[in-house]
Amino acid sequence: MMPSVMRERTVARFCGLGRLTSHKTRVPRPDDDTRSSSALPGSDRVTYIREDSIFFNHQAARTLLNNSYVVFSILQKHKLAKNRNADTNFDPGYEIFDVDPADLSLVHVSRAYRRFLRDCTAELLKNKDTNKMETLYLSSIFFSLELIFHLAEILNLDHSQNSHMVPKLQEWIQYYFNESSDLADSVIKSRDDKSPVECNPDFWPAVTGLIMTAQCKEARRLLGLHSKKETPAIRTLRQLLHSKPELQSSGGASVAINFSVQWEAWLKEVRNQLISGVFSTNQHCLELAELLAGDNKAEKLVYENSETWYKFLVTYVSYWKPTVESFRLGEIARKSMERFGMDSQMKAVDKILLALFESDLYQVIESLQEFAESGWASLHMTDLLYHAGLLSNVVGQDNKIAENLRTDLIIQFGTLLAANDCVWRTGLSYLDFAGSQGVGHIDLILQSRGQKSAKDAEILLYEAGKRNLVKAERTICSVVSRQYLMEKRLGSALMWAIKGDNHSLASSVAELVLREMAVNDEYSISDVLPDLGTSIISSGHLVFLVKYNEYLTKYHDGNKKEAVTILIDLITSGLAPPYFIPVLLKKSAQAAKEAVKVFNSTDLSNILGVLEELVVTAHINGTKDAKSAVASLESSEREIREVLAQSICQAEIAELAKV
Amino acid sequence: MMLSEVERLNLNNVSSRMPQHGGKSWKKIGFHSGKKTSKVRFVPSKTKHDNDVGVFLSATYEEEKNELCMWSVDPMAQFEESGEKLNLKCSLNCEFDCVDMKISDSGRVFLCWSDGSCGMFTVYPTLQPSFTWQNLHRSGGQLHCACRGVDVMGEDVVTVGDDGKLILLNSYNQTPVKSIDASSVGLTSVCFSKHNEVVTGNSRGQIAFWDLRNEGGKPTGVLCLSRLRGEKTVHPTANSLEKHPTRTHLLLSGGSDGCVTLWDLRNAKFPVEFERTHTGPVLEAHFHPEMQECIVSCSSSGDAFLWDCSLPSTPSTFNPVANGMNYFF
Numbered sequence: 001m002m003p004s005v006m007r008e009r010t011v012a013r014f015c016g017l018g019r020l021t022s023h024k025t026r027v028p029r030p031d032d033d034t035r036s037s038s039a040l041p042g043s044d045r046v047t048y049i050r051e052d053s054i055f056f057n058h059q060a061a062r063t064l065l066n067n068s069y070v071v072f073s074i075l076q077k078h079k080l081a082k083n084r085n086a087d088t089n090f091d092p093g094y095e096i097f098d099v100d101p102a103d104l105s106l107v108h109v110s111r112a113y114r115r116f117l118r119d120c121t122a123e124l125l126k127n128k129d130t131n132k133m134e135t136l137y138l139s140s141i142f143f144s145l146e147l148i149f150h151l152a153e154i155l156n157l158d159h160s161q162n163s164h165m166v167p168k169l170q171e172w173i174q175y176y177f178n179e180s181s182d183l184a185d186s187v188i189k190s191r192d193d194k195s196p197v198e199c200n201p202d203f204w205p206a207v208t209g210l211i212m213t214a215q216c217k218e219a220r221r222l223l224g225l226h227s228k229k230e231t232p233a234i235r236t237l238r239q240l241l242h243s244k245p246e247l248q249s250s251g252g253a254s255v256a257i258n259f260s261v262q263w264e265a266w267l268k269e270v271r272n273q274l275i276s277g278v279f280s281t282n283q284h285c286l287e288l289a290e291l292l293a294g295d296n297k298a299e300k301l302v303y304e305n306s307e308t309w310y311k312f313l314v315t316y317v318s319y320w321k322p323t324v325e326s327f328r329l330g331e332i333a334r335k336s337m338e339r340f341g342m343d344s345q346m347k348a349v350d351k352i353l354l355a356l357f358e359s360d361l362y363q364v365i366e367s368l369q370e371f372a373e374s375g376w377a378s379l380h381m382t383d384l385l386y387h388a389g390l391l392s393n394v395v396g397q398d399n400k401i402a403e404n405l406r407t408d409l410i411i412q413f414g415t416l417l418a419a420n421d422c423v424w425r426t427g428l429s430y431l432d433f434a435g436s437q438g439v440g441h442i443d444l445i446l447q448s449r450g451q452k453s454a455k456d457a458e459i460l461l462y463e464a465g466k467r468n469l470v471k472a473e474r475t476i477c478s479v480v481s482r483q484y485l486m487e488k489r490l491g492s493a494l495m496w497a498i499k500g501d502n503h504s505l506a507s508s509v510a511e512l513v514l515r516e517m518a519v520n521d522e523y524s525i526s527d528v529l530p531d532l533g534t535s536i537i538s539s540g541h542l543v544f545l546v547k548y549n550e551y552l553t554k555y556h557d558g559n560k561k562e563a564v565t566i567l568i569d570l571i572t573s574g575l576a577p578p579y580f581i582p583v584l585l586k587k588s589a590q591a592a593k594e595a596v597k598v599f600n601s602t603d604l605s606n607i608l609g610v611l612e613e614l615v616v617t618a619h620i621n622g623t624k625d626a627k628s629a630v631a632s633l634e635s636s637e638r639e640i641r642e643v644l645a646q647s648i649c650q651a652e653i654a655e656l657a658k659v
Numbered sequence: 660m661m662l663s664e665v666e667r668l669n670l671n672n673v674s675s676r677m678p679q680h681g682g683k684s685w686k687k688i689g690f691h692s693g694k695k696t697s698k699v700r701f702v703p704s705k706t707k708h709d710n711d712v713g714v715f716l717s718a719t720y721e722e723e724k725n726e727l728c729m730w731s732v733d734p735m736a737q738f739e740e741s742g743e744k745l746n747l748k749c750s751l752n753c754e755f756d757c758v759d760m761k762i763s764d765s766g767r768v769f770l771c772w773s774d775g776s777c778g779m780f781t782v783y784p785t786l787q788p789s790f791t792w793q794n795l796h797r798s799g800g801q802l803h804c805a806c807r808g809v810d811v812m813g814e815d816v817v818t819v820g821d822d823g824k825l826i827l828l829n830s831y832n833q834t835p836v837k838s839i840d841a842s843s844v845g846l847t848s849v850c851f852s853k854h855n856e857v858v859t860g861n862s863r864g865q866i867a868f869w870d871l872r873n874e875g876g877k878p879t880g881v882l883c884l885s886r887l888r889g890e891k892t893v894h895p896t897a898n899s900l901e902k903h904p905t906r907t908h909l910l911l912s913g914g915s916d917g918c919v920t921l922w923d924l925r926n927a928k929f930p931v932e933f934e935r936t937h938t939g940p941v942l943e944a945h946f947h948p949e950m951q952e953c954i955v956s957c958s959s960s961g962d963a964f965l966w967d968c969s970l971p972s973t974p975s976t977f978n979p980v981a982n983g984m985n986y987f988f
């Protein structure tokens with residue numbers, strides 16, 4: 001069997017915005033000597049490929065997209081970065097849409113994004129009828145994004161000279177990893193009179209977890225349920241937990257100093273109690289007391305009870321470095337990761353969190369782009385950091401790099417959305433914030449999108465009109481007009497040509513109408529022609545058509561004198577196209593028969609003159625139009641001449657009689 | 660307090676707003692449906708069951724799976740601040756985009772589709788399809804011909820479409836009763852004026868009156884929305900038409916230039932134009948079913964206005980008393 005000289009190849013090319021088409025084809029092998037360079041057709045199937053995104057068809061994600069866009073636009077329009085006096089304790093939630101923007105700042109925007117992410121996750125988990133693996137995967141991504149945004153907010157946005165890191169980090173961990181609280185609740189619920197609560201195997205892990213996440217009040221309460229709570233070990237531990245000083249998250253240097261003093265005193269107390277041996281009767285209490293004392297022996301306990309390195313980090317700073325400054329967190333984060341052996345097995349979330357702790361913001365953005373869906377997260381994060389002025393400082397150069405990065409991300413995300421039929425208008429709205437590049441993209445998108453119906457075209461026109469994209473408006477209108485022209489819907493074609501200021505197209509349509517009338521003596525678009533106003537100025541044919549329509553209307557309504565004046569103007573002005581002159585002549589003859597009194601002899605002579613001219617020109621050197629016009633007059637030329645001649649006589653007699 | 664009927668288009672939010680006492684502010688009890696909604700209509704109170712408050716329908720467009728959904732408002736929502744207060748009762752999948760929707764007093768829903776057909780549904784006991792008149796409006800070429808407007812009076816239904824045809828249907832008859840070539844450009848809106856009289860709006864800004872008993876294809880009267888703006892004549896599309904429920908000489912129109920116009924048909928040369936126009940095309944303008952002097956309008960730019968015509972003002976202009984700003988796309 002001869003080996004095939006053709007090999008099969010898949011070919012793909014761009015087709016429209018964000019789409020590829022792909023099909024198989026066969027091409028000759030490179031070593032083929034037959035020099036046949038054209039590819040033979042392969043399969044007759046063409047596949048359309050486009051990028052998919054959760055934002056296109058998951059209801060929860062669509063809600064996230066829309067809500068986050070609104071907040072994004074509020075941020076851009078009202079320059080919230082400058083509102084430094086806004087109340088940072090306010091968690092706006094969905095009220096952010098209704099609150100006065102003067103009361104909002106970047107922190108509120110970040111909280112709003114987090115709220116939307118949270119609701120998106122909750123919604124995804126609620127609708128379990130979709131593909132379960134996919135839903136779980138997506139909800140874990142959104143959960144991680146919320147975690148990341150929250151940490152970014154703590155470290156970069158909700159961060160003034162007066163604020164302290166540790167309490168916020170504690171809140172952060174408590175919010176997302178509240179297994180200890182749940183465990184404590186289940187221990188409390190499962191209490192019964194038969195056995196003491198501390199026999200529950202979860203009791204001490206719950207207490208440990210609560211203390212590690214700095215929920216000391218709850219830990220103390222749980223310890224209070226211990227059957228031997230009056231023993232010195234437990235009583236002392238409870239008392240230490242009660243007297244542990246808490247650092248407020250805001251308050252400035254004086255608060256920090258006060259706290260340091262109290263903390264040192266309390267630490268001393270803890271260490272004294274440890275030395276005194278009061279905890280020796282209870283191993284658990286001893287370990288927990290070592291943790292409270294910031295003793296290195298407790299580090300192993302913390303490690304064993306931390307599921308993740310960042311939980312370890314928060315416990316570490318809570319008890320070893322409660323007044324740590326934010327710039328030291330990077331170092332501590334690295335050490336925590338090494339402790340957990342994460343260097344070699346860093347997941348995307350770990351990379352991002354580490355970069356946040358190290359304040360490597362460009363790394364955060366890069367990692368977000370790789371990790372998360374469609375560029376939503378990297379765009380909104382970049383935008384927040386950009387408005388906080390944090391991106392330019394990092395590079396040490398002017399703001400251009402940060403600005404360009406933000407613009408690029410907006411364009412990337414906007415064009416992804418604009419390629420989809422459901423969310424394309426959201427894409428355009430994002431591109432509005434990408435400066436002149438965004439405008440350019442929008443212009444192209446609107447012109448190339450295509451419309452399936454007049455309503456689609458109206459929407460495209462509205463979007464173009466909103467942005468003063470005159471060229472796009474004209475293109476859209478012209479395309480629709482030509483589509484109607486192909487369908488022979490002349491009224492709509494004319495209307496769209498006028499809308500798009502396409503004078504030549506309007507003129508062409510008007511000419512078609514006139515030709516139709518020349519043949520059929522009636523036309524379909526009479527309802528469109530009145531009240532065109534200034535739209536007709538652009539085209540001689542259109543002016544002529546409107547005037548002719550006016551003549552017909554007036555004549556029909558009985559206003560013969562005015563109608564005839566218009567008719568005479570039409571005939572003698574020279575505007576009439578040659579193929580239409582026969583119609584005008586027939587009308588004049590008809591009008592002269594019915595109402596000769598409204599004519600004067602000069603006008604009638606002029607009309608006859610036009611007929612003469614037409615005939616002569618056609619015979620000598622006439623165009624095709626002129627010749628066919630004369631041909632169509634053939635049967636009625638004689639009659640018209642007779643009527644006109646008679647009318648001229650009658651008119652002259654009437655004029656002489658007046659004199 | 661009765662919920663006012665607000666129809667909002669091009670939305671991803673399905674929400675209803677209640678004017679508070681005096682109509683000075685809106686209270687939002689909204690919820691995000693996650694799909695682009697083209698029409699929202701309240702189901703008339705006579706046809707509801709007693710325990711349902713504020714039942715309404717929503718229809719989507721430009722979605723991969725379009726839907727017609729029925730929602731009810733949680734009665735306790737009036738007293739709470741925010742949160743999810745709308746319950747989805749049922750939904751039906753639709754193949755095409757919904758362009759217009761009307762509900763008759765007898766509980767039948769009529770939907771216009773973007774493929775030129777009109778579908779009839781019943782609301783109770785559950786939302787279910789009844790019959791679809793296929794291919795009412797057809798095109799001869801590449802552009803689809805959508806059915807753009809529908810209105811119902813009793814058993815009679817009238818539809819208009821991009822092909823410029825006005826078609827009369829009967830709820831019990833599967834064949835159209837009558838078809839009129841009403842316009843050489845597309846018709847965009849329609850409403851019943853009297854039992855045999857219909858008002859249509861076209862994409863050239865002409866509002867025409869038709870007597871359905873006439874055989875000829877000529878309207879009995881024409882109004883014009885075109886106006887001179889600066890040096891150029893603008894021909895706005897008549898997107899919305901409605902007759903006043905009791906004062907039949909009043910006609911309300913909403914145009915694509917953002918103007919809401921009130922016509923007194925006894926003196927149609929001087930219509931009343933509402934002063935503070937929308938910045939985008941007016942998609943719907945309606946007379947308030949309960950408050951006789953009030954008009955509600957909404958537009959593509961995302962605003963909804965409540966106009967109170969009973970307040971003293973200059974003779975030909977009114978200002979909105981409440982302004983619900985919202986963000987839709």
